[in-house]
Amino acid sequence: MIDVSDKPDTFREAVAESVVKVSKDTIEIVKRGESPKGDIVDAVKISSTFAAKKTHELIPYCHPIPIDHIGIDVDIQDNSIIIKAIVKSIWKTGVEMEALTAVSIGALTVYDMLKPIDDNISIESIKLIKKRGGLKRFYEKPDKTLKAAVIIVSDTASKDEKADKSGNIIINKLKENYFDVIEYKIIPDEKEIIESLLRKLSDQGVDLIITSGGTGVGPRDVTPEATLNVIEKEMKGIEEALRAYGQRRTPLSMLSRGVVGVRKNSVIVNLPGSPKAVSESLNALFPGVLHIYKMLGGYKH
Incomplete structure (x- = not known):
């Protein structure tokens, strides 16, 4: 890993987003709470939160960092489910990988839970929306x-x-x-x-x-x-x-x-x-x- 021992702690924040495209019929099933594997929203929030915490165990060169806040939002639209993660920390390195990992696992959770009823489900995008903090500013x-x-x-x-x-x-x-x-x-x-x-x-x-x-x-x-x-x-x-x-x-x-x-x-x-x-x-x-x-x-x- 990169040596960050000389860096001082500063406030860090990152926002990431993933988009899972599904059929309108699937959306209606989700809204009615009839997904075959249970409640989508709760499952995504739990899996994304765990993922952010476990990032350093999944990605070899990520540092284990003290996370101060993880916020997961699940927005169910007409033909897609949008997952947004906000991660905050006061530490030496940024938290964009934690946010990206959170929405990635969240998207995979949606895929896993809905694949029995939707053959055309697809993960359309995973991207960093913004990050701020650190010494550069x-x-x-x-x-x-x-x-x-x-x-x-x-x-x-x-x-x-x-x-x-x-x-x-x-x-x-x-x-x-x-x-x-x-x-x-x-x-x-x-x-x-x-x-x-x-x-x-x-x-x-x-x-x-x-x-x-x-x-x-x-x-x-x-x-x-x-x-x-x-x-x-x-x-x-x-x-x-x-x-x-x-x-x-x-x-x-x-x-x-x-x-x-x-x-x-x-x-x-x-x-x-x-x-x-x-x-x-x-x-x-x-x-x-x-x-x-x-x-x-x-x-x-």
């Missing part, structure tokens, strides 16, 4: 090129640039998200140096300043204190989101003291120093953080 291409800076805070890396394993991870992610990285700098764990550089970059109008390192509780870890002295508004929601995302993957995420805040029109984000923690934090940061630039520009939510 939150990617907002900015009106202008956004500028970014990457600051590695490390006594070790400041003496030997080869020791920095996180800088390129951050730079690549920024480029993927419409940012022009105008500065990449490695500095020691010195509070005054960190503060001075943050103020300088903010005064230059850099839109996003990401620091990596110095967020722990070691005697030289002072990045959060330096950041708090610089920012004008703290973004606690982003801080909590980064730690919560990491905590689902490692019990050590809660030890990070990283701060996120705004100074003027610059967003400053503290990330941990380890490459894995940096990668995970960036997955949590984007695309949601992009919306902040509309907020800073005075746009309504």
Whole structure:
């Protein structure tokens, strides 16, 4: 299966539909409740619901997902029976396969129940009507090129640039998200140096300043204190989101003291120093953080 372990949970919804064509005489039998194998509507609702839940067991590369809602509607028309499924979940992958599987099995159920009385029954179509949710809808291409800076805070890396394993991870992610990285700098764990550089970059109008390192509780870890002295508004929601995302993957995420805040029109984000923690934090940061630039520009939510 595709690895989705790095993806955050988001709301997902899919609507699918199948159409089973039958004779008008058969429709009349169904409406009178005289189908030889029992009530069509109830059977379809039950079989379709079971099918949606069992999709990952029927289709080998589908992920087992927590389904929050399955809605099945059976519409009996003049010469057809239309089955519609709505499936919802808050998870990492879409639910279109669950919806499609539901209406497929629903259609087969109709076929099985009516074939003794209708030789011309046929499944006319099975299709996805719509799907929504996921991260793509939150990617907002900015009106202008956004500028970014990457600051590695490390006594070790400041003496030997080869020791920095996180800088390129951050730079690549920024480029993927419409940012022009105008500065990449490695500095020691010195509070005054960190503060001075943050103020300088903010005064230059850099839109996003990401620091990596110095967020722990070691005697030289002072990045959060330096950041708090610089920012004008703290973004606690982003801080909590980064730690919560990491905590689902490692019990050590809660030890990070990283701060996120705004100074003027610059967003400053503290990330941990380890490459894995940096990668995970960036997955949590984007695309949601992009919306902040509309907020800073005075746009309504």
